[in-house]
Amino acid sequence: MKQLQYNLPIALLLAWLSISAFPQQTNSILTYNVETSGNISKGTYAPLWFTANRYGLSSNETNSGYLRSQIEYKKNLQHQWKIQVGVDLAGTVNQTSNFVIQQAYGDISWRSLNLSIGSKERKGFPLEKNERLSSGMLVEGSNARPIPQIRGEITDYIVIPGTHHWIAFKGHIAYGALTDNNWKENFTKPKHEYGKDILYHSKSLMFRIGNKEKLPIEFEFGLLDAALFAGDRMKKNEDGSSILMQDMPDGLNSFFKAFLPIRSENKIENVEGNHVGSWNFAFNYYLQNWKFRIYLEHFFDDHSQMFWQYGRWKDGQLGIDITLPKNHFISKILWEGMSTKDQSGAILYDGFAGSFPEYQISAKDNYYNNGEATSWQHWGMGIGNPLLLGPIYNTDGSLMFKSNRVRSQHIGIEGNPTTEWNYRILLSFVRHWGTYDAPLDQQRKRFSSLYEITYTPSGIKGWSASISLGIDRGNYLGNSTGGIITLRKSGKIL
Structure with a gap:
């Protein structure tokens, strides 16, 4: 399979034909949302929180904006069946493309089971984090543009029968394809590589132990694994043309290997494709009207970290x-x-190279970077946590993450002084060391902040407006200051 084409009209037609086979509807709703946003900044780049965790509908350029229109149709059917179809389009200024199909999806659900086809902003899965305040997931979150996919999922915890509501689980499995072939070819400069026709896989399984109706404590744990695989590894020539460096495996067996990572025949390499994942843990405590949640996301980029052989709790x-x-x-x-x-x-050996027929090197995991898929990115934005700045910031046309060795402290605060007013504050301090193979000349620092106020007038139904101030300071990518104004109108058509 050299190319997986995403055809929006056919996907929506198939979803509609599937829907028509179900029993007569019991109720339905058709809603819309229109939004426009503009950013004006001073500096080399826009402030980080103007760009990060906006599902890729943003820009690191100092001046940018968009006009966005979304329509969504939901219908409840008999016997607990439900359907949902949505289209979300945007025209942009100074972004990676002038026209964006941000979302286009069709979902069919029965009870807690859901089949989703298309591109969709998928929130807080599998380890739920506060999307407005968190810096984001380490594996996949809200930082990059949505990846079109076919996805089977249990979105909310369902109780395991016979456990008296004490044990529940949720999970998903998905296959899809990146949509940024043309952008990567244009962005990449001579002597650098990029992946073409890259496919995507993701899966998770989470368990919850606890019954807060009887005891105000819950414990959650589980695993998330994701991969970019197949496609072609290309290299840019001096004349701007591209040559094929590696035709990566893309048959049916590659889909199986993406699901169950198997070590490559080359003993130095780990597995086919770019696999990343995390072990996820959370502890919830409910005290009257308070809720306390402590969570840990232990990131891994290969088998050694996945099975906690080295650096068990150092990264995450x-x-x-x-x-x-x-x-x-x-x-x-x-x-x-x-x-x-x-x-x-930095480097760890099992055995000694040249003394034994087989040996393993387990170190320098080089998070988010990979020799086959190039890097863990989509349209220049990191698919994982945005504090590891994505390739969109690279001026040399490389798609690699230039600084994936970081330590950070992040604070988020939100309040509602009245029913009409809301505010949030994000404060992030990050120290950068570069990568093991290309360390920075010195430890560099970056402080990024966002101050946002949203007004939702009760007398004008469906309208809201947000004003945001962003301030970045430090010696990594320079200083910047800017503002964003966003207007929204939403409502029901039917």
């Missing part, structure tokens, strides 16, 4: 999320500490 993200009782000052506060600096260490 620890978070504390507190929901307060209703008040006029602070409704939620969040702290996250993250490290990706160790990466199994």
Whole structure:
């Protein structure tokens, strides 16, 4: 399979034909959302939080904007069947493309089971984090443009029969394809490589132990694994043309290997494709109108980290999320500490090269970078945590992450002084070391902040407006200051 084409009209037609086979509807709703946003900044780049965690509908350019229009149709059917179809389009200025199909999907659900086809902004899965306050997931979150896919999922925890509501589980499995072939070819400069026709796979399984109706404590744990695989590895020539460097495996067996990572025949390499994942843990405590949530995302980029052979707790993200009782000052506060600096260490050997017929080197994991798929990115934005800045910031036309060894502290605060007013504050301090193979000349630092106020007038139904101030300071990518104004209108058509 040299190319997996995403055909929006056919996908929506198939979804509609499937829907028509179900029993007569019991109720339906058709809604719309129109949004426009403009960013004006001063500096080399826009402030980080103007770009990050906006599902790729943003830009690191100092001046940018978009006009976005979304329509969504939901229908409840008999016997607990449901359907949902949506299209979300945007025209942009100073972004990676002038026209964006941000979302285009059709979902068919029965009880807690859901089949989703298309491109969709998928929120907080599998380890739920506060999307407005968190710095984001390490594996896949809200930073990059949605990846079109076929996805089977249990989106909410369902109780395992016979456990008296004490044990529940959820999970998903998905296959899809990246859509940024043309952008990567144009962005990449001579002597650098890029992946073409790259496919995508993701799966997760999470368990929850606890029954908060009887005991106000819950424990969650599980695994998320994702991969970019297949396609072609290309290299840019001096004249701007591209040559094929490697025709990567893309048959049916590659889909199986993406699901169950198997070591390559080359003993130095790990597995086919670019596999990343995380072990996820969370502890929830409910105290009257308070909620305390502590979570840990242990990131891995190969088998050694996955099975905790090296650097067991050195890399990952620890978070504390507190929901307060209703008040006029602070409704939620969040702290996250993250490290990706160790990466199994500088170099570790099992055996000695040349003395044994087989040996393993387990170190220098080089997070988010890969020799086959190039890097863990989509349209220049990192698919994982945005504090590891994506290739969109590279001025040399490389698609590699230039600094994947970082340590960070992040704080998020949100409040609702009245029913019409909301604010949030994001504060992030990050230290950068570059990569093991290309370290920075010195440890570099970056402080990024966002101050946002949203007004939703009760007298004008469906309207809201947000004003944001972003300030970045430090010696990594320079200083920047800017503002964003966003207007929204949403409502029901039918």
